[in-house]
Amino acid sequence: MGNTVEILICSAREDERFLNMLLTALAGPLKPLQQKKLVSLWHQRDTSPGGFIEQEFQSHLQNAKIILLLISSDFMSMDFCDGHDMQRLMRQHKAGEVRVIPILLRETYWETAPFGMLQPLPDNGQAVNSWGNKDRAFLNTAKGVKKIVDEFLSLPPTEPGTRNGGNSMTEDLSRPHTSDQQPSSTNAEQPRTEPNESDVQPAPEPYNGMANYWGVIVGVGEYEDSAYAPLPTCREDAKALARQLTSCGYGSNHIRLLVDGGKDKDPFIRQLMGDNSRLSKPTKGNIIETLETVAKRTKPEDLLLFYHTGHGCQEKQESYLVSYDGRSQALQHTAVPIAIIKDIMHKAPAQKKVIILDACRADVTSNSMRAPQPMPLAFIERVFEQAKGLVILTSCGAEENSYVWEEKRRSVFTYYLLQALQNGNADFNGKDRISANDLYHYIRNGVTRWATLNNRFQDPCINVDGQGDIVVAYYLPEPLISASNTLSPAKYAPVVSAPRVNALSWRELEAITIQGEHYVFEHATVRETPIGDDRATLREARVRHVRTNHLLQLKQAHIVDQTGDAIILQKILKREYQMLAELAENGPLDFPSLFSLLNPEKEPDFTFAYTLVDGTTLAQAFRESNGMRDESSIKHLLQSALPLCETLSVLHKKGWSHRRLSLDSIVLFQEQYFRVLDVGLAARKPAKGEILDQYRLAPEQDKKNSDIEAKPGPATDIYQLGRILYRLLTGRTYSSGALLHFHNKAVSPQLDETIIRAVARQPTERWPDMEAFSTALRQSME
Structure with missing residues (x-):
């Protein structure tokens, strides 16, 4: 083909029909080039008469420089989308050897495909069939293709896909970028180190079709001004985040790390900092110049992240990030104004922009006169004002501090930020990527729980003005198993369209398909309970994604005949689904997150799924326990239970209750606090012949207790939680009237009274609500 740029469709x-419209649109800009044999197009329907389709396709696949993928639901169902050919194409694309361009024809879910990170055409990201004028959509697409063709034609023939021996995917950020422009007046006071000739980098390369994620990470651990307390954890937090981002879609050559402390022993950290330690020190001049340099290199399709950890201050009408060389008496001239950071971010070509500030740092145990003051309300207001187009996440709210977790040697905020990014922990619905809201909710849940357990106040804040819920990180989880080698496709069953009367039992299935993704059953968790007259079955099981290890809990009302018991079961299950859906509007909190299924309410067998968090159930964690025998253990147990009280209180205020609390329905999450596995099947009708565990049953749930007129409700949860705490504190099951102190001398009289009131036989004699019970537990620790 010589130097001809071949396009494979x-x-x-x-x-x-869409293919014909695309070819018509491409004819305008490409026909002159085709006549000069500079460009050629090939599609499978162009196979020579009598030729072998696959053989010709492979030949053109080897020669093509531009590959157009016409995306639709039918295209996504082809084996080609995730086969070896596609994997090879993506490697070549990343190396700059070819360009793979998705063209969205019809709406479909394509983001998790190997090419899901690529910027599609039309350039507004809307599928062609959603345009009012499809000719205009294809014209937009043709112009985008022509632009890529022109870039290829302008390259030296000996090095296709590169320019001047460079490659935009491997552009080096380990050295400072320089410009002919004079420094801005805001930086005039700062001394600059003039770069030598080897420090100067070539101009950024044309966009190669892959969205890049860029990060400027700043950690200030020491300050020249002794008025600021040293924060050594900030330096290590920044290093840890920079390293973590390289596993989350940020190339190491797209990250600049600015920290004090001199040359690091870790060669990888040195790579992120660059060779010149003076230029990697977090001074005002270096912070602003580095952010400006990186911002200018971004493309519209990219994401730009700025993270700063250290002291933050407010003076007059401006908020400042205190740099290494910041002076408390001259903030205006020596610290970094938030306004400048936002201005640089606004001017960056990247359309997705994120600022994360872990400022106003404080040590939990610090009594130093130099300890930072709480974050002023004016600081927050200045950070969030004029922030349109930015996602801004701050470590705490107004009049709060950002604390250090001494045991973890991390800022509490950054600890949960790192946890959120690791293994996709913040990915609440298994999409292999983490959005800004995912990140915020995960961090906020962890930080506020830590603050509650440590009698502190710290509540992270977020502003997403004009950005929406953008993807801020990707992760590559390790496969659980090889689906091709382990799973039997014959045993797959679509969860949303399962056969009815003669349906296979879930115990007979190896895996199940949900929204086109395969999940493996954990058979030990499968429960199939006949309800009432055997006309319905409650199915429950835990399943694990074959590739991402993402856990889901499935619940299904399998209906054989629409009789009374079947209808009741279906209504109960739908109520639980609706409860979770409504709770999700307030953020995940400590409730399970619904996992989207296809029209779950329209299927004969109502099914829904929600995410599960790995954790040890209380039954497993305290199996060998004989109770808490010292004051420290008792206090830690009660601190772990307090967040669960808050969770149940939210449920009660909405008019709902759990009613099925037990050692098996609560997990010890992150070894710190109790968390419910689900919200329970409220008032579930017992199965035929089922004997309910009396340990789980409150007196008002037993119909034999005719003297109790109250119906199960919030008081039931107080009773069940009281029995759980009794069991964990004493190692024994509660029996009427048995004081805790009789079994465990370490239990104080006040705590004894608190628990005994919670397990009173009559609901009216218990604590009036969960908040009152929680307050009493907290007071018993004082």
């Missing part, structure tokens, strides 16, 4: 047979 890949599409589904069902999209023939």
Whole structure:
């Protein structure tokens, strides 16, 4: 083909009409180039008469420089989308050897495909069939293709996909970028180190089709001004975050790390800092110049993240980030104004921009006169004002501090930020990527729980003005198993369209398909309970994604006949689904997050799924326990239970209750606090012949207790939680009237009275609400 740029078009047979429209649109800009034999196009329907389709396709696949993928639901169902050919193409694309361009024809879920990170055409990201004028959509697409063709034609023929021996995917940020422009007046006071000739980098390369994630990470641990207390954890927090981001879609050559402390022993950290230690020190001049340099290199399709950990201050009408060389008596001239950071971010070509500030740092045990003051309300207001187009996440709210977790040697905020990014922990619905809201909710849940357990106040804040819920990180989880080697496709069953009367039992299935993704059953968790007259079955099971290890809990009302018991079961299950849906509007809190299924309410067998968090159930964690025998253990147990009280209180204020609390339905999450596995099947009708565990049953739930008129409700949860605490504190099951102190001398009289009131036989004699019970537990620790 010589130096001809070959374009290969890949599409589904069902999209023939769209293919013809695309070819018509491409004819305008490309026909002159085709006549000069500078460009050629090939599609499978162009196979020579009598030729072998696959053989010709492979030949063109080897020669093509530009590959157009016509995306639709039919195309996504083709084996080509995730086969070896596609994997090879993506490697070549990343190396700059070819360009893979998705063209969105019809709406479909394509973001998790190997090419899901690529910027599609049309350039507004809307599928062609959603445009009012499809000719205009294809014209937009043709212009985008022509732009890529022109870039290829302008490259030296001996090095396709590169310019001047460079490659935008491997552009080096380990050295400072320089510009002919004079420094801005805001930096005039700062001394600059003039770069030598080897420090100067070539101009950024044209966009290669892959969205890049860029990060400027700043950690200030020491200050020249002794008025600021040293914060050594800040330096280590910044290093840890920079390292973590390289596993989350941020190339190491797209990250600049600015920390004090001199040359690091870790060669990887040195790579992120660059060779010149003076330029990697977090001074005002270096912070601003580095952010400006990186911002200018971004493309519209990219994401730019700025993270700063250290002291933050407010003076007059401006908020400042205190740099290494900041002076408390001259903040205006020596510290970094938040306004400048936002201005640089606003001017960056990248359309997705994130600022994360772990400022106003404080040591939990610090009594130093130099300890920082709480974050002023004016500081927060200045950070969030004029922030349109930015996602801004701060470590605490107004009049609060950002604390250090001494045992972890991390800022509490950054500890949970790192946890959120690791293994996709903040990915609440298994999409292999983490959005800004995912990140915020995960961090906020962890930080506020830590603050509650340590009698502190710290509540992270977020502002997403004009950005929406953007993806801030990707992760690559390790596969659990090889689906091709382990799973039997014959045993797959679509969860939303399962056969009815003769349906396979879930115990007979190896895996199940949910929204086109395969999940493996954990058979030990499968429960199938006949309800009432055997006309319905409650199915419950835990399943694990074959590739990401993401856990889901499935619940299904399997209906054989629409009789009374079947209808009741279906209503109960739908109520639980609706409860979770409503709770989700307030953020995940400590409730399970619903996992989207396809029209779950329209299927004959009502099914829904929610995410599960790995944790040890209380039954497992305290199996060998004989109770808490010292004051420290008792206090830690009660601190772990307090967040669960808050969770149940939220449920009660909405008019709901759990009613099924037990050692098996609560997990010890992150070894810190109790968390419910689900919200329970409220008032579930017992199965035929089922004997309910009396340990779980409150007196008002037993119909034999005719003297109790109250119905199960919030008081039931107080009773069940009281029995759980009794069991954990004493190692024994509660029996009427048995004081805790009789079994455990370490239990104080006040705590004894608190628990005994919670397990009173009559609901009216218990604590009036969960908040009152929680307050009493907290007071018993004082």
